[in-house]
Amino acid sequence: MNEYDQLKKGEKGAILSICAYLILSVLKLMVASFGNSEALRADGLNNITDVIASVAVLVGLRISRKPPDRDHHYGHFRAETVASLIAAFIMITVGIQVIIATMQQLLSGYERHPDMLTAWTALGSAIVMLIVYRYNLRLSKKINSHSLYAAAQDNRSDALVSIGAFVGIIGAQFGATWLDPVAGFIVGLIICKTAYDIFRDASHALTDGIDEQLLDDIHTTIAQDPEVKRIKDVKARLLGSQILVDATIHVEGDLSVHESHEITDRIEAMLEREHQIKHTQIHIEPYE
Numbered sequence: 234m235n236e237y238d239q240l241k242k243g244e245k246g247a248i249l250s251i252c253a254y255l256i257l258s259v260l261k262l263m264v265a266s267f268g269n270s271e272a273l274r275a276d277g278l279n280n281i282t283d284v285i286a287s288v289a290v291l292v293g294l295r296i297s298r299k300p301p302d303r304d305h306h307y308g309h310f311r312a313e314t315v316a317s318l319i320a321a322f323i324m325i326t327v328g329i330q331v332i333i334a335t336m337q338q339l340l341s342g343y344e345r346h347p348d349m350l351t352a353w354t355a356l357g358s359a360i361v362m363l364i365v366y367r368y369n370l371r372l373s374k375k376i377n378s379h380s381l382y383a384a385a386q387d388n389r390s391d392a393l394v395s396i397g398a399f400v401g402i403i404g405a406q407f408g409a410t411w412l413d414p415v416a417g418f419i420v421g422l423i424i425c426k427t428a429y430d431i432f433r434d435a436s437h438a439l440t441d442g443i444d445e446q447l448l449d450d451i452h453t454t455i456a457q458d459p460e461v462k463r464i465k466d467v468k469a470r471l472l473g474s475q476i477l478v479d480a481t482i483h484v485e486g487d488l489s490v491h492e493s494h495e496i497t498d499r500i501e502a503m504l505e506r507e508h509q510i511k512h513t514q515i516h517i518e519p520y521e
Contacts, residue, residue: 242372242375242376243294243372243373243376243378243380243381244291244294244295245372246368246369246372246373246378246381246384246385247287247288247290247291247294247381247384248291249365249368249369250283250287250290250365250369250384250387250388251284251287251288251291253361253362253365254280254281254283254284254287254391255284257277257280257358257361257362258277258278258280258281258283258284259277260277260354260358261273261274261276261277261280261354261355261358262274262277262278264350264351264354265277265351267348268347268348268350268351268354269346269347269348269351270347270348270351270352270398270402270405270413271334271335271338271347271413271414271416271417272347272351272355272397272398272401272402272413272414272416272417272420273347273351273354273355273398273402274417275331275334275335275398275416275417275420275421276355276358276391276394276395276398276417276420278327278330278331279327279328279331279391279394279420279424280391281327282323282324282326282327282328282424283324283387283391285320285323286319286320286321286323286324286384286387287320287384289316289317289319289320289323290313290316290317290320290380290381290383290384292312292316293312293313293314293315293316293317293319293380294313294316294378294380294381296309296312296313296316297309297310297311297312297313297473297474307472307477308472308473309473310472310473310474310475311439311472311473312473313378313379313380313473313474314379314380314435314438314439314471314473315435315439316380317379317380317383317431317434317435318431318432318435318436318439320383320384320387320428320431321428321429321431321432321435322428322432324387324424324425324427324428324431325424325425325428325429325432327424328421328422328423328424328425328428329421329425330421331417331418331420331421331424332418332421332422332425334417335414335415335417335418335421336418338414338417339411339414339415339418346405346406346410347402347405347406347413349402349406351398351402352399352402352403352406355395355396355398355399355402356395356396356399358391358392358395359392359393359395359396359399360392362388362389362391362392362395363388363389363392365388366385366388366389366392369381369382369384369385369388370382370385370388370389373385376474377474377509378474379434379435379438379471379473379474380473380474383430383431383434383435386427386430386431387427387431390423390424390426390427393423394420394423394424397416397419397420397423398416398417398420400412400416401413401414401415401416401417401419402416404416438471441470441471442470442471443469443470443471447469447476447508448467448469450507450508451467451469451478451480451504451508451510452464452467454500454503454504454507454508455467455480455482455500455503455504457503458496458499458500458503460484460485460488460496461482461483461484461496461500462482462483462484462485462520463482463483463520464480464481464482464483465481465482465483465518466479466480466481467479467480467481468480472512475511475512476508476509476510476512477512477513477514478504478510478512478513478514479513479514479515479516480500480513480514480515480516481515481516481517481518482496482500482515482516482517482518483517483518483519483520483521484496484517484518484519484520485519485520486519486520486521493517496517497515497517500513500515501513501515
């Protein structure tokens, strides 16, 4: 399966998230309005941001599938990472709004008792989102999609948010009415934390950051070739879900061009086999 087929498969996970979030957000906001639950209302608003974020991921995945053109010689793979960045900004905006709204209610004195229907709605939503999380997590690892992995983490956060809302509503049933807005406040914090994590990973990738352990593993793999005398330099960067590697190696100076080319072919094959790296540039210098 090439990278374009992988991106197409990733769209299924984004579409599943959008459908789940649309249904759950409408359901939660409706139930919260007549069930008097700020925690469930905050959870529903969270899901609305997730719809927008998932749409951004879907658009990013579709743009990433566009082949290279005259002014995008490496393709459009980074659109996937840009989509994750946009999703993070949307999420943190709503997260801050939820925090401000619940703080105002806590300071003004919150005495409403939420209906038990709101608790069961929150619990059912948590179960649904855990199922979506497991599906997207498996798919993101299968196709090596960073934006879909971020979406899966968001799915898990949403499940935890709904569980928190459920706990807050149950607490309010036993007289601790302040637990409902407190649960909503915690929902806002979780939204902001998830948004920060997605922003950190996306900005790290866009500034050509790379995992040091991956670089060490690539170095070890290249060193396995018996004709590599010395590894002068190894660099790597992310292009969407693709890893690009540039390496400079030293080999015996009397090797022919054909023999040197065979070495690079072997190394490229090893990197693809062991690390799923399909884009490698190897510069050969004579060993002295």
